[in-house]
Amino acid sequence: MSKWMLPFLVAILILTTTIENPSAFASSLNDMKEEKQNLDKKKEELNTGIKVKDSEISKVESKVEAIRTQINELTNKVNKTNADIEQVEEEIAQTTKEIKELQESIVQLEKRIEERDVVLRDRIRAMQVTGGQVNYLDVLLGANSFSDFIDRFSAVSTLMEADRDIMKQQNEDKEQLEVEKKLVEQKLSEQEKKKDELTRLKASLDSQKKEKAQLVNELEAEQAKLGKEKKKLEKEYHEAHKVSKEVEQAIAAEEARIAELARQAEIARKKAEEEERKAAAEAARKASASKSNGNSSKPAAPAATPVAPAPSVSAGNWTRPAAGRISSEYGYRNIGFASSNHRGIDIANSPGTPILAAGHGVVQRTGVLGTYGNIIMIKHSVDGKIYTTLYAHLSSVNVSSGQVVAKGQVIGGMGNTGRSSGPHLHFEFHVGGWTGYGNSAANPRSYVPF
Numbered sequence: 001m002s003k004w005m006l007p008f009l010v011a012i013l014i015l016t017t018t019i020e021n022p023s024a025f026a027s028s029l030n031d032m033k034e035e036k037q038n039l040d041k042k043k044e045e046l047n048t049g050i051k052v053k054d055s056e057i058s059k060v061e062s063k064v065e066a067i068r069t070q071i072n073e074l075t076n077k078v079n080k081t082n083a084d085i086e087q088v089e090e091e092i093a094q095t096t097k098e099i100k101e102l103q104e105s106i107v108q109l110e111k112r113i114e115e116r117d118v119v120l121r122d123r124i125r126a127m128q129v130t131g132g133q134v135n136y137l138d139v140l141l142g143a144n145s146f147s148d149f150i151d152r153f154s155a156v157s158t159l160m161e162a163d164r165d166i167m168k169q170q171n172e173d174k175e176q177l178e179v180e181k182k183l184v185e186q187k188l189s190e191q192e193k194k195k196d197e198l199t200r201l202k203a204s205l206d207s208q209k210k211e212k213a214q215l216v217n218e219l220e221a222e223q224a225k226l227g228k229e230k231k232k233l234e235k236e237y238h239e240a241h242k243v244s245k246e247v248e249q250a251i252a253a254e255e256a257r258i259a260e261l262a263r264q265a266e267i268a269r270k271k272a273e274e275e276e277r278k279a280a281a282e283a284a285r286k287a288s289a290s291k292s293n294g295n296s297s298k299p300a301a302p303a304a305t306p307v308a309p310a311p312s313v314s315a316g317n318w319t320r321p322a323a324g325r326i327s328s329e330y331g332y333r334n335i336g337f338a339s340s341n342h343r344g345i346d347i348a349n350s351p352g353t354p355i356l357a358a359g360h361g362v363v364q365r366t367g368v369l370g371t372y373g374n375i376i377m378i379k380h381s382v383d384g385k386i387y388t389t390l391y392a393h394l395s396s397v398n399v400s401s402g403q404v405v406a407k408g409q410v411i412g413g414m415g416n417t418g419r420s421s422g423p424h425l426h427f428e429f430h431v432g433g434w435t436g437y438g439n440s441a442a443n444p445r446s447y448v449p450f
Contacts, residue, residue, distance in 0.1 A: 032251050039244040046237040053230040060223045067212050067219070074209045081202045088198060092191045099184050106181070109173045255379075255433050262362045263381035265404045269360050310354040313408030317382050318448040321358045321391060322414060322425045324349030326450065330443040343441040344390070344428035345450070351395055351423045353414040357405045358389045358427070358448055364434075366397050372426065373418025376411050377434060387447075388434045392426035393417050 311323040328346035361380035369375045372392035376399060380387045395415025399405055416423045428434075429444040444450070 032247055036247045039240050043237060043240045046233050049233045050230060053226050057223060057226045060219050064216055064219045067216050071209060071212045074205055078205045081198055085198045088191055088195045095188050095191055102180055102184055106177060109177050113173055258362055258364055258379050259381060259386045262379045265362055266360055266381045314449045318359050319408050320450055321356050321427050322347045322353055327424055344426050345444050346424045346426050348424040349414055351415055354410045355391055355412040355414060355425055357407055357409045357411050359407045363399045363401050363403045363405060366401055371419035386432055388430040390428040393420045
C-alpha cells in the first residue's frame with residue numbers, strides 16, 4: 001500500500017466512525033485540511049525535485065553530447081592518422097623496393113668497379129715493367145710504314161681515350177654509389193621516423209577516445225540513475241496528487257455535512273424563536289389577564305453586567321462581533337514598510353474585550369492559524385446560502401469545534417496573538433467556505449452592521 005494512502009484511509013475511518021458527532025466532524029475536517037496542506041507541500045517539494053532532476057539530466061545530456069562530439073572528432077583524427085600511416089607504409093614499401101633495386105644496381109656498379117680495378121691494376125703493372133710509364137711516342141716511331149703509323153696512332157689514341165674513360169667512369173660510379181646510398185638511407189630513415197610519430201599519435205588518439213568513451217558510459221549511467229530518480233519522484237507526485245484529490249473530495253463532503261448542520265441549526269433556531277415568541281405572547285396574555293384580576297407580577301431580574309463592554313446584538317441575520325474603534329478597513333492598505341490587500345476589518349479595543357458570534361452557526365475550527373494567531377471559524381447557513389466568519393488574534397477561545405453557537409453569543413476574548421501590532425479583532429467574512437488565503441473573502445460591511 002502506498003504511504004500516501006494511509007492518512008486518507010485514517011481520515012475516512014474517522015469520518016465513518018463519527019457520523020453522529022458534530023465535534024468529531026469538525027476535528028476530522030481540521031485533520032483532513034492539515035493533511036491536504038501537508039500533501040500540497042509534499043507535491044510542491046516533489047515538483048521542485050522533478051524540476052531539479054530535469055535540470056541535472058539536461059546538464060548530463062549536454063555533457064554527453066559534447067563528449068560524443070569530441071569522440072567523433074577524435075575518430076576523424078584516428079581515421080586520418082590511419083590513412084597517413086597507410087600512405088607512409090606504402091611509401092616505405094616503395095622505398096624498400098627502390099632500395100632493393102638500388103642494391104642490385106650497386107652490385108652491378110661494384111662489379112664494374114671491380115672489373116675496372118683489375119684493368120687498372122694490369123695497366124699499373126705494365127707501366128711498372130716499362131719504368132712506370134707508357135711511351136706512346138716510341139710506339140708511333142716504331143711504325144714500319146705510313147699505314148702502320150696510322151694504325152699505331154689510331155690504337156694509341158683509342159688506348160689513351162679508354163684510359164681516360166675508365167678513370168672517369170670509375171670516379172663517377174663511385175660518386176653515384178655514395179650519393180644513392182646516402183639518399184636511400186636518408187629517405188628510409190625519414191619514413192621510419194614519420195611512421196613512428198604517426199603510430200604514437202594514433203596510440204594517443206586511441207587512448208583519448210577510450211577515455212572519452214569511458215566518460216560517456218559513466219555519464220550515461222548517471223543519466224539513467226537520474227531518470228530512475230525522476231520517475232520515482234513523478235510516481236510519488238502522482239500518488240500524492242491522487243490522494244490530495246481524494247482528501248479534497250472528503251473535505252468538500254465534510255464541508256457540506258457541516259453546512260447541513262448549520263442549516264439544521266438555523267431551522268432549529270427559527271423554530272425555537274417561534275416557540276419563544278408564542279410562549280411570550282401566551283405569557284403576555286396571561287399577565288394581562290392576571291393584571292385585570294388585580295395581581296401584579298414581579299419585576300424582571302437585572303441582566304448580568306459583562307466583565308468588558310460588548311456591543312448590543314443587532315436585529316436580522318448578523319451583528320457586530322466586537323465593540324471598539326475600526327482601526328483598519330477591508331481592502332488595500334499601506335502599512336508603512338509594506339502594502340497588502342486586507343481581507344477583513346480590524347476592531348481595536350482593550351485585551352479581553354468580548355468577541356461575539358456575528359451570526360447563528362456551527363464552529364468549524366479553533367486553534368492557532370499561522371499569522372492569525374488564535375482563531376475561531378464559524379460556518380453559517382442563511383436562506384440556503386453558506387457563509388463563513390473568521391475571528392483572529394484572540395486572547396481566549398470559549399467554544400470548541402462542532403459547537404452550535406447563537407448570534408451574539410460570546411465566543412472569545414480580544415487579544416494580540418499572531419502577527420499583530422496591538423490588541424484587536426481581525427474579522428473576515430467569506431461567501432461560501434474559507435479557502436485558505438484565497439479570494440472568497442468579502443467586505444464585511446456588505447453584510448454585517450458596523
